[in-house]
Amino acid sequence: MKHKISFPHMGKYSVPIKKLIEELVGDSGEVMLAPSITKKTIELGSKHSPEFVCIPFKYNLGNFIEALENGATVLFHTSGDCRMGFYNEVQEQILRDLGYEFEMCILETNSRNRSLRDFYGMFKRLNPRLTYARTIKAILLAVRIVFAMDKIERYVRQNIGFETQAGTLEEIENTFLRDVAKAKSIFTVGKLYKQAMRKLESVPLNKPQNALKIGVVGELYVLMEPFSNYFIEKELAKFGIEVTRFIDVSYLLFSPKHKIPYLVKESEGYATYDIGADGTDSVAKCVYFAKNGYDGIIHLKPFGCTPEVNSIPICQKISEDLGIPILYFSFDSQTSETGVKTRLEAFYDMIEMKRETVK
């Protein structure tokens, strides 16, 4: 019997993850994507989650339930640096208690705990014909896609607020993602990436020299899954704001600038040791944004996210010392969309007024 493999959504990363798994399992399995996140996903997830667990847990669980209902037999999950590291085990137990039968595999992102051999072994069980050569090729291909899509998305994020015709940039990005899903080698990915970048750069923009600039920091899941943050980056774009965010998958996994010693140095004394998970990153980037001419910072976290809660007092101090406004959001399943929009609108009014007075 063929394995039916699924995994939770996070932004657009289902493209490289699907690719990775498909390349590794070959003919012994097929990837079936979990249905896109909707209100139903979060309702299902919340219903079966402990009340006080953070919101990424609830989204992931909702994705799993919807995938299992569609017939998935193997679920992939990742681990994390905070309590997210335990989520896969708790979720597995909840799903088994609900009566689902499946196999749970962990794509460990933390290379300290997992070697290539373990990784290979995990997929070898699903696909007995897997070789080391094929494993390495699949990893390289997926990583190449991640780098390409992150670069494209960074460009889109910074410029989407200034399109002369709404939707052009996003359409190029989506076409790239569709094409890259079929790519067989890293060379094809490179070619598609160059094509897409050329197209993106030729899109006419109506961008003023001194556009308002906002930096976004916080917890990785709510930063990268737009459904969970009420599409906050899209809302910002509507105001004609340039948005910068460092955290994406290529940054988290591979950037030397995400290492703790670098971040502590970048924090310029505001953090002298690791806060845990991405809290140090939030502090370091607040300092960076404050010192590089940004007009404001938006800090996002799931309600009850301990590392980010710990970073907030330091961010407040930075805000006060360096005179940069910071808007904080906590997301949970009940947050009202109107509340988010009201605060964003007021934040925009505020930084715009400030800009005008400085002029």
Place this chain on the structure above:
Amino acid sequence: MQAYLGIDIGSISTKGVVIDADAQIIAHSYLWTEGDPIGAVKRVLAELKGQLPPAVDVVSVGTTGSARKLIGTVLGAQVVKNEITAHAVGTMSRVPDVRTILEIGGQDSKIILLNNGIVTDYAMNTICAAGTGSFLMSQAKRLGLAIDELGEMALKSQNPTRIAARCTVFAESDLVHKAQIGHKKEDIVAGICNAVVNNYLNNVGKGKKIAAPTVFQGGVSKNVGVVRAFSQVLGHEVYVDDFGHLMGCLGVAVLAKTKGNTKSFDFNIQEVSFVTKGKECEKCPNNCEIIYVYRNDDLLDSWGNRCERGVAS
């Protein structure tokens, strides 16, 4: 004479003002929303019209509050603004050098910091309604007092009772306990007022520098006990404006005044029928709730859809 209309449609109350070219209030109205924002606005408009001299021509309209979008569409408003900006602008038109605005309403509370006439920081309470008007209301009821008696009673206290401020549930059990061991009623009431202030400063005002001049507004500012508690904790005078409850609508009226594109506003909107319909999209499992607004059966506007599949046809 040219004049400007501002309306603030909150969840509990609807407020309206008409101002002249010097931003002076020439008509104002304050009444309950009662779950019917369009009806409440019609009543506010009728009241305002009654107060206006005949020669006044309202040329620009602004809306704010949680129903700002709906009412903005219905009235064809030139300005639709969030409550935070509206309150800041409104307060500055009365107290130009204000540095801090404290606001405690029935369900929510906010703090706005200003410097040289611009908003530099703000916060709204996000999750918890402890320390707002509804908490005072329920505690007044528990003590068998009317809500407007609380303030005067608190002023009589020489020795306010200590009451836990963090959480309404803890505060309430603390309060019951203190009453049962024999604390005087006025001390308990003063303790509640202090608890509201401490809760506000710990949650909403956390990490913010509260500089003078400080203006306190929102329904709870009518409670002199809370006003005194604020002055004591902050160590400086807290200013309460008689028109404190109208700052939101005053703010959007001022913004409407500066907006420019003027158009004569017709107060006879009472006779027009506005109908709203909420419908679930059902084109994907997200089931976005789409709101349609009709003016005499013509579709005026619709919103609520997350993607183009939900566009009203």
